[in-house]
Amino acid sequence: MPFSAWLREHYREKGPMKLLAFALEALAALALALLMLLTCADVIGRYFFSNAVDGAVEMTEIAIAVIVFAEIPVITWRGTHVVVDIMDNAFGPTLVRFLESLTSLIIAAALYFLGNRIFVEAARSLRRGEVTEHLQLPVGYVIQYIGVMCWVAAAGTLVWSACRLYERRRTAASA
Template identity: 30%
Template sequence: MAASLFSRLNRWISTFFTYVTATLLFVLMAVTCVDVTGRYFFNHPLFGGLELTEILLAGMVFFALPLVCAREENIVIDLMTMPQGKLRIAQNVLANIAGAVTAGVMSQQMWLRALRLDKAGETTIQIKIPLDMVAYTISGLLAVTAIAFLIRAFIPSPVPASPQVD
């Protein structure tokens, strides 16, 4: 029962992050297309296009990060290939805990940065988007990434066999 609930919740969260990331990518593509078309054909770029591009790119990256971590699709460099068994599991747990701590510290630091931006009332130059909202969102997504790492550490997926080298 609990495994089924966890599986459904995992699938729902994964679908949510996938759709949000895809939507941000589409909007980023549309903004870039309108900006370039306006710049080269009408000599009038999209007002605030650069700011929108920066914010959409950050949103896309940080919405994709928890998804990538949860699916174990991040880049892995095996400096020490452990044999199968308990050592391999320990290596996986320690690596995921290190990732969780790193993402957690980054989240906390980004939250502090957002507080400073909020206090200063910082906005983007052209279209006046509050920068603290962007920083708070990034901080929250980094916290979700830390949770994804912790889940991977303590509820590991089956470890694939090491590739054979000829």
């Protein structure tokens, strides 16, 4: 099966979002595979050779940050996060749509401002030359990655909300 057909079959996003979702999930999968190999090497080294992998804890922390923050934008624009909708029937469809749009705007704004603040902290970390303890890796680049992923998630939230509004209007117009 060609890659384009596989991508069409497994990703429901449209346009560039499809490739971005694939790229972010591939990044998370690669980080997870490397984390698995690192953990195996560390355990084997520790128990059979009495010598753990130096910096394994630091690499694990970085890999987890890569995995989590690569998936946040994908989860956000797919709308697959946890939603509590026990009051939807009591409010009615118009108020529910309004509240959904309002919460999407609040979440997007929060992610945007969080990304800004994280980027300020990353710049400070790079300015100070902060590095990890054993491997001496610059911490600021990981922090910048987290900030960028917050911005991507904010944009994804707005796109998801706009698509939901468009789909509802189109459905209402055709009904």
